[in-house]
Amino acid sequence: EDQVTQSPEALRLQEGESSSLNCSYTVSGLRGLFWYRQDPGKGPEFLFTLYSAGEEKEKERLKATLTKKESFLHITAPKPEDSATYLCAVPSEGGGSYIPTFGRGTSLIVHP
Amino acid sequence: NAGVTQTPKFQVLKTGQSMTLQCAQDMNHNSMYWYRQDPGMGLRLIYYSASEGTTDKGEVPNGYNVSRLNKREFSLRLESAAPSQTSVYFCASSFDPGNYGYTFGSGTRLTVV
Numbered sequence: 001e002d003q004v005t006q007s008p009e010a011l012r013l014q015e016g017e018s019s020s021l022n023c024s025y026t027v028s029g030l031r032g033l034f035w036y037r038q039d040p041g042k043g044p045e046f047l048f049t050l051y052s053a054g055e056e057k058e059k060e061r062l063k064a065t066l067t068k069k070e071s072f073l074h075i076t077a078p079k080p081e082d083s084a085t086y087l088c089a090v091p092s093e094g095g096g097s098y099i100p101t102f103g104r105g106t107s108l109i110v111h112p
Numbered sequence: 113n114a115g116v117t118q119t120p121k122f123q124v125l126k127t128g129q130s131m132t133l134q135c136a137q138d139m140n141h142n143s144m145y146w147y148r149q150d151p152g153m154g155l156r157l158i159y160y161s162a163s164e165g166t167t168d169k170g171e172v173p174n175g176y177n178v179s180r181l182n183k184r185e186f187s188l189r190l191e192s193a194a195p196s197q198t199s200v201y202f203c204a205s206s207f208d209p210g211n212y213g214y215t216f217g218s219g220t221r222l223t224v225v
Contacts, residue, residue, distance in 0.1 A: 034212045043116075043202050043216030044155070087155070091212065099145075099170065100212050102155040 004090050006103035013110050016077050021106045023088035024070040031098055033071050035064050036087040038105070044087055078110045114138055118203050118217035125193040125224045133188040133220050135203030143206045144186035145214070146170075146178060148199040155202065161186055162209045193224045 007022045025033065032051045036044035048057040050066040057064045061082060063074045073086055085107045089100035116137045125131055137144065145160040147170075157170030159178040167178050175197060177189045186205075190197055200221050204214040 031210075032212060036214075041219070043204070043218050044214070046213045046215070049212060089155075089212065098210065099157055099160060100214075104152060104154040 004088060004101050004103040006086075006088060006106050008106060009104070010107045011109070013075075013078055013108070015079055015110055015112050018074070018076045018078070020075070021073040021086055021108070022070060023073070023103055025088075025090045026069075027090050027092055030068075031091045033066055034089045034100060035071070035073055036089065038085045038087060040084075047086075075108070078108075080110045080112050083108055083110045116203055116205055116215050116217035118201075118220050120220060121218070122221050123223070125190075125222065127194060127224060129193050130189065130191050131193065131222075132190075133201055133203075133222075134185070135187065135217060136185045137203075137205040137215070138184065139205060139215065140183070141205035141207050141215070142183070143209050143211075144180065145204045145206075146176075146186070146188045147202045147204065148172065149202060149219075150199050158188065158201075160209075190222075193222075195224045198222060198224045 003026045005024045034049050035047040038044040048064040053068045055066050061076050065072045085105040087105045089102045091098035092101045119134045142163045146158040147155045149155050156172050161167045161180040164183045179187045200219045202219050203217040206214050
């Protein structure tokens with residue numbers, strides 16, 4: 001069974017303290033890995049798509065990387081406005097289509 | 113503003129009552145999805161519609177029905193609500209099933225008592 005595991009479940013950082021979030025997956029034949037940000041009371045917002053090992057994507061203080069078994073979301077010098085839950089998703093086959101299976105997320109709090 | 117609109121935002125139902133959650137998108141997307149999000153469980157797919165005129169079951173379809181009314185609208189119906197259906201429901205859309213840059217609505221918080 002395809003699985004997506006995110007760690008840690010929760011992370012507290014001081015403003016400016018860089019860190020990384022992890023998303024590990026077990027799927028046969030990766031068709032991409034997707035990162036989303038979710039603010040409290042809102043729907044997830046798409047951040048990145050990664051398709052192959054070694055690929056990297058950047059957006060402001062966020063950089064996503066991909067290996068054959070996991071992805072990292074690196075947060076450099078975070079600010080309080082980066083506080084959110086970060087979700088990763090990996091497509092798994094179902095009903096003839098590939099539908100993303102989401103991890104449970106990492107809740108990030110950045111203190112000023 | 114372009115995006116996915118869900119109604120209602122909040123709803124309280126009694127066990128056994130029925131209701132329909134509405135979703136509409138104005139981005140000319142072909143595919144639409146219904147997810148539920150529970151604490152500690154992540155997002156789980158209920159039903160999806162790869163294109164107008166088609167619907168398929170997701171991971172947790174029991175107790176739900178869907179209707180793809182037209183290209184813009186995709187509704188989710190609870191025929192006889194149960195406390196286990198207390199959750200936050202999200203509708204999402206994408207250009208096609210292979211495009212995972214989903215656009216999500218803001219969610220419907222449903223409580224079944």
